[in-house]
Amino acid sequence: ASQSLVKFPSATSDLRKSISCHAKRGEGYGPPLNNISETVGNTPMVKISDRICPKGRTIYAKCEFFNPLSSVKDRLALSIIEAAENDGSLKPGQTVVEATSGNTGIGSGCYDVCSAWLSCVITMAEPFSIERRKLMRMLGAKVIVTPKAGKGTGMVEKAKELAEKHGWFLCHQFETDANWKIHYETTGPEICNDLKDMNFDYWVTGYGTGGTFHGAGKYIKEHSPDTKIILAEPGAANLIGSGLSTDRNPDGSPACSHPAFNPHPIQGWTPDFIPLVLEKGLGQSIHDELVDIPDGAAVQMSQALARNEGILTGISGGATMWAAVETAKKAPEGSVLVAMLPDTGERYLSTPLFASIEADMNEDELEIARSTPSFIL
Numbered sequence: 169a170s171q172s173l174v175k176f177p178s179a180t181s182d183l184r185k186s187i188s189c190h191a192k193r194g195e196g197y198g199p200p201l202n203n204i205s206e207t208v209g210n211t212p213m214v215k216i217s218d219r220i221c222p223k224g225r226t227i228y229a230k231c232e233f234f235n236p237l238s239s240v241k242d243r244l245a246l247s248i249i250e251a252a253e254n255d256g257s258l259k260p261g262q263t264v265v266e267a268t269s270g271n272t273g274i275g276s277g278c279y280d281v282c283s284a285w286l287s288c289v290i291t292m293a294e295p296f297s298i299e300r301r302k303l304m305r306m307l308g309a310k311v312i313v314t315p316k317a318g319k320g321t322g323m324v325e326k327a328k329e330l331a332e333k334h335g336w337f338l339c340h341q342f343e344t345d346a347n348w349k350i351h352y353e354t355t356g357p358e359i360c361n362d363l364k365d366m367n368f369d370y371w372v373t374g375y376g377t378g379g380t381f382h383g384a385g386k387y388i389k390e391h392s393p394d395t396k397i398i399l400a401e402p403g404a405a406n407l408i409g410s411g412l413s414t415d416r417n418p419d420g421s422p423a424c425s426h427p428a429f430n431p432h433p434i435q436g437w438t439p440d441f442i443p444l445v446l447e448k449g450l451g452q453s454i455h456d457e458l459v460d461i462p463d464g465a466a467v468q469m470s471q472a473l474a475r476n477e478g479i480l481t482g483i484s485g486g487a488t489m490w491a492a493v494e495t496a497k498k499a500p501e502g503s504v505l506v507a508m509l510p511d512t513g514e515r516y517l518s519t520p521l522f523a524s525i526e527a528d529m530n531e532d533e534l535e536i537a538r539s540t541p542s543f544i545l
């Protein structure tokens with residue numbers, strides 16, 4: 169209730185002038201598509217205003233919530249299913265099973281529908297938001313919730329067990345090359361193409377499976393070698409000497425000991441193990457720096473993006489933008505940064521992201537009750 173309702177600097181006309189794609193409105197999207205999966209990818213980048221971006225620097229947000237199921241994982245779900253259909257490892261009528269923090273499951277649920285002859289079973293650890301579970305069911309997937317204590321490892325084991333027992337097709341998102349390859353073929357090129365006239369100095373991302381980091385990071389390093397890659401990590405301070413720090417063995421491989429993973433509220437990020445897709449990316453020394461995300465920073469930044477920029481992204485998006493802003497503060501004047509926003513904030517209505525909003529709502533409702541006696545009657 170205490171927050172200002174005016175989010176944009178001035179009148180609507182100024183806002184309209186500032187929208188560069190405005191001229192294209194009304195031209196249409198293009199010819200009708202065959203199904204919703206054809207809308208995956210080609211997400212826009214959006215400039216962050218100086219209400220959040222440090223002065224003299226530029227931050228662009230890569231808005232993955234523009235994908236049809238509102239997350240970066242639509243790319244991967246489609247890629248895995250297409251690759252498996254093409255190489256014959258996924259047979260007509262075979263059930264697809266996968267362990268996921270939700271977004272991959274939501275994507276898979278959709279693309280299974282598009283393939284018409286697939287059915288989908290998802291294993292997901294208990295703490296992930298209820299919205300995810302509902303959305304997957306809405307898309308026709310069956311959801312098996314694994315105990316909180318088993319963490320990410322528990323849900324992955326359950327998916328493997330079910331695949332073996334029933335002969336289902338396991339997506340293996342934490343291991344398959346189809347994961348990072350889709351980001352090498354789409355996410356990375358999209359960023360470089362959209363910034364073709366401009367050098368960008370930093371690319372900031374987090375990781376779940378590590379697919380975005382590995383695939384897009386590899387492409388960016390190959391095509392824009394001066395761009396520094398920043399990996400955001402809750403609890404990075406605990407990871408010194410781990411495979412996620414920039415420490416290297418004499419042969420150049422990551423100096424890897426199992427990091428001390430802390431529980432953190434960033435759904436979809438940093439499972440309690442190092443996924444193979446991530447490890448393979450780290451092995452190529454793609455990342456230049458690790459930025460620690462302190463408690464509370466991710467949620468606060470997601471809220472700030474909503475209030476100040478009209479950008480509704482999830483907690484991992486807030487964490488990534490927080491890392492981008494911290495990097496920008498230390499970067500030279502004129503630096504350009506790109507930050508990944510992996511999914512929509514609407515997937516977090518039941519989580520700490522919306523807790524202060526709920527408190528405000530209760531306050532507002534009480535206020536109405538107080539000032540409208542008949543309301544109480």
Ligand code: PMP
Pocket residue numbers: 240241269270271272374375376377378379380381435436437482484485510511
């Ligand atoms: N943010 C969210 C909300 C996610 O669900 C995921 C994937 N689990 C990521 C970020 C990270 O993406 P990736 O798996 O490509 O590392």
